[in-house]
Amino acid sequence: MNITLRQLRVFLAVAQQQNFSRAGEAVGLTQPAVSRSITDLEQQLGVQLLHRSTRDVELSDAGRLLQGRATRVLDELDAALLEVRGLATQRHGRVRVASSPTLSAHLMPECIARCAQQHPGLQLQLLDRIQQGALDSVRAGEVDFGVVIDPTEPEDLHCEAILSEPFCLVCPVDHALAQLPEVHWRDLAGHPLVLLDHASGSRRLIDRVLEQHAPECQVVQEVGHTTTIFAMVQAGLGVTVVPRLAVAEQGVENAGLVHRLLLPAVERQIMLVHRRHRRLAPVVQLVWDLVRDVAHARWSERPARKVRAKARG
Template sequence: MIVNVTLRQLRVFQAVAEERNFSRAGDRVGLTQPAVSRAIVELESQLGVKLLDRTTREVVLTEAGQSLALRLDRALDELDQTLAEVHGMAGARRGKVRVASSPTLSANLMPACIAECARRDPEIELVLLDRIQQDVLDSVRAGEVDFGVVVEPPSAEDLHCEAILDDPFCLVMAPGHRLADKASVRWPMLDGEPLVLLDYASGSRRLIDDALAAHRVRCEVRQQVGHPTTAFRMVEQGIGISVMPAMAMPPMGLPALVVRPLLPKIQRSIMLVHRRNRAPSPLAQRVWALIREVAGQRVRR
């Protein structure tokens, strides 16, 4: 089956999907409202599926419309970039690069990368998608982003991975805890302690569980949370102690808590990942190299 979809129809749908209004979409693409409606009807006819539910008050994407809208921005961005390069309008120096990153990395690594990209390559727009680890991997596999920044994934046969940073785990506890006066803490010393840990949406939780099991540490996990800050507040209230990656520590430290290295040192590996059989664009490769460089500077510091 040959689908004769035009670029104009796709751009009209993109505008409607973002504006959720035919009049505003028409203003954006320079068409009248009837012309916008006609383009959408033609697109739906070519695809054989309904993309929008339209009422007098709102425009709602159907499941098929959501699926198309999710991938369309990237596809049109790539097409625009390709056409610009072919016509010599911007070469490979101008464009948008989408990077997905898990929350701890989004907060503690990516801001420096975005700032450095803006300083060094102002013609590149680095767009960050802040998502839980599994959603980052799904976005990479679906081609929604150019690449991802993640904690080492458990399964990566279909991904090209490059480790850029090792991040050790440490112990976080209240000042009065029995282990707080030690310069470092060995994993077996956690046996029997109540824990507040990141939940399984975090790429780190699997590694923490493995480390506890490897050292035969048996603990009650009293709370599982989605963000390190929540865990820190619970530790302050005496609910338990916490094992956290060092990168989760805020830049100004934790004045109300005590942080100690855990021995033997166990680290999570921070990686850049893209689909194995699809090399990133030249622009994405430049951002990839920049993130690797910023991570390297962090290690040296």
């Protein structure tokens, strides 16, 4: 059999995406090229790996077997090649990192600047993705690691918490909630809310706490970026709940808004993630450590626990 690494990588992309076009985008090939690669691989093996429909594909029994074995083999090969390349280049090369939008805007710029300053031969390339997109990029091997909000069910990922941060209320300076000495989650009852949509890694935590403390709250707008949220709050469309990181960087006080820590304090965990059982190359480990150090230096008030943490409240 004359099976190539490229054919195996294309097959794993199709198995991950369950679609030829999306797999082509992930590996940089056209849909016909992906189809030809899969057909050639099936002919070499003498078995059908995929059941094809007009829109999606499904793995056959042989396909599922190959997916599990090939993933482990290629992960080990990638780790070996990256380690050899890391030994040769030391602090030179490119490290790709996927990050969810809030973190891309408020944490990663300093990390990129610090990397350029301390390691001029090393390029930190950022992929700004919604939470699920960042996780998918990590799982597909499109990036070396991700910076995300505490993911759910990450059995296939190694996670390290680098920062815990609470949620805050943001409202106009003359709003009734701004006059309270302390603001509790239950105080949000009856006030329209403008929140990040469900693509955000924080939204599930916010929904969970609201359901417990203020179930009658009405979400009037759901948007993708905190800058849009603050503009809507300025316009009087409602109040919002956002992580402290977004508040610290936006300078809400200059926009006629105020922020208050919501009680009881509910924290989200910011985590670095990479594929489990995949050893990081030296240059990747260097950037991993840099991102963790920047997070600790700028925002962490206490050491982050290297465990997955659930929201309290």
